[in-house]
Amino acid sequence: MLDRQKILIVDDDENIAELVSLYLTKECFDTKIANDGEAAISVFKTYMPDLMLLDIMLPGIDGYEVLREIRKSSSLPIILLSAKGETFDKVLGLELGADDYIMKPFDSKEMVARVKAVLRRFVHEKNVPDTDELPKECVFFPDLIVNQTDYSVTYNNKKIEMPPKELELLYFLASHANQVFTREQILDHIWSYDYIGDTRTVDVHIKRLREKFKDHPEWEIKTVWGIGYKFDYHGK
Secondary structure, three states: OOOOOEEEEEOOOHHHHHHHHHHHHHOOOEEEEEOOHHHHHHHHHHHOOOEEEEEOOOOOOOHHHHHHHHHOOOOOOEEEEEOOOOHHHHHHHHHOOOOEEEEOOOOHHHHHHHHHHHHHHHHHHHHHHHOOOOOOOEEEEOOEEEEOOOOEEEEOOEEOOOOHHHHHHHHHHHOOOOOOEEHHHHHHHHHOOOOOOOOHHHHHHHHHHHHHOOOOOOEEEEEEOOOEEEEEEOOO
């Protein structure tokens, strides 16, 4: 019998947390609840969840700070929960490394569907490196190696940690160097049909990649205004 996937629910509203736990338990998930940011970080380390549902508005350490702390050491799938509907809040969460964003109040079926969709993507990505029969998928550029077989990136002889989706985006663009892709094409290729999001997700991930690889003289992730993005290689 397979172990149940574990979901850490972080919300200071006990009624909402219990309700979410109930819905997920019915779907055969194992759940644990934390009611503030400090507890979330502590429970994360001991419970070792497969996914975290994280409310932004928490007493003490807010959800954004919890997200920052976890992203220092883990690519754990994280879905933000928030009553805030502003675009800024959603973009900030994605920039900090969230995998999805659900606005309160939310439909229970939609919440469960999003949890399952994020877990499907993450489990697939995590298992890809363990499949020995897959061909080695690497791209090489000056000071850069992107290996999608073992999900590693080396830049200036140092390993660069990044979430799977960032790595897939980098590999996709770099393996088609100097080819321009629209945001819609990138969204479809990297996130596929079951991703519930919009093209702003692409912009956020491009921004995060640029922050990791600044000012290389021979290549860059370039904006092609009015169209989309490309990995621009102009070396020898």
